[in-house]
Amino acid sequence: MNCQEVVRWLTDYLDGELDATLLETLEAHLRDCDDCRIVVDTTRKTIELYCRCEPLPLPPGVRERLDAALARRLSQRGA
Amino acid sequence: MPTHLENETELVAEARAGSAEAFTTLVNQYDRNIYRLALNITGNPEDAEDVLQETFLKAYTNLGRFEGHSRFYTWLVRIGVNESLMKLRRRHADRWVSLDAPVETDEQETLPREVEDWGENPEQQYARRELADILAEELRKLDPAFRTVIVLRDMENFSTEETAALLNLSVPAVKSRLLRARLKIRERLNKYFKRG
Structure with missing residues (x-):
């Protein structure tokens, strides 16, 4: 496997979706190629950063306006 | 999720x-x-x-x-x-590209240009809100076809199959976009997280 092929299979590798043969070949390449190892490692960290990023509180006023819109809809239903 | x-x-x-x-x-x-x-x-x-x-x-x-x-x-x-x-x-509307339009996969374009190692715990380099702003800002710079798959797959943690169903795309199309999106974002985050 060359560097271009590692990139082609990168998403399947990081998502744990590679079959055993490809996995072994890809990991053999990683043992010998510093650049690919860094690309794999930093892409994994990129995914982890997004996965772990909890949503922030809503900006001021957003929830109040949502509640008001829902209350209007509820009152239309009840009418 | x-x-x-x-x-x-x-x-x-x-x-x-x-x-x-x-x-x-x-x-x-x-x-x-x-x-x-x-x-x-x-x-x-x-x-x-x-x-x-x-x-x-x-x-x-x-x-x-x-x-x-x-x-x-x-x-x-x-x-x-x-x-x-x-x-x-x-x-x-003037420059809308349909999400289900095929995205050309140019392998040369996909190949990483910058290869720089990051520190062990990149999230600890920034305060929570600052980190969230960085991640959102870099996401916004991506084409909608790419950022939508990152949002669903990596932020909301839907599976590749669920992401494909939510976007009415094929699984191979989601995988192809996900690969390019993850590599583009990784490269853009280098400047924040590289060692040194």
Whole structure:
């Protein structure tokens, strides 16, 4: 496997979706190629950063306006 | 993806029967996620607020059509994604590229240009809000076809198959976009997290 092929299979590798043969070949390449190892490692960290990023509180006023819109809809239903 | 409420089935049933209190509990659980999803897809706070409202209003109006085959949150996200994409289309009608248009895969373009190692714990280099701003800012710079798959797959943690279903794309199309999106974002984050 060359560097271009590692990139082609990168998403399947990081998502744990590679079959055993490809996995072994890809990991053999990683043992010998510093650049690919860094690309794999930093892409994994990129995914982890997004996965772990909890949503922030809503900006001021957003929830109040949502509640008001829902209350209007509820009152239309009840009418 | 937010935590699944233990009594969600009951809450949805109560909301369907007209309980405003039950519906409010569902809103409380998912409002921040739907707002973040909409903000990340549309890239615009006003549009994100409109999408948040439309999503919950449509969910409330159409609760009778929710058949319970998927999680309630997945159903909400489907509404939120559709509303967000409509906003994008309206705002960028002049240069709208359909999400399901084929994306040319140029392997040379995909190959990483910058290879720089990061520190062990990149998230510890920045305060929580600063890190969230960095991640959102770099996401916004991606083409909508790419950022939408990152939002669903990596931020909301839907599977590749679920992401494909939510976007009406094939699994290979999602994988191809995901690869390019992850590599582009990785390269852009180098400047924040590289060693040294």
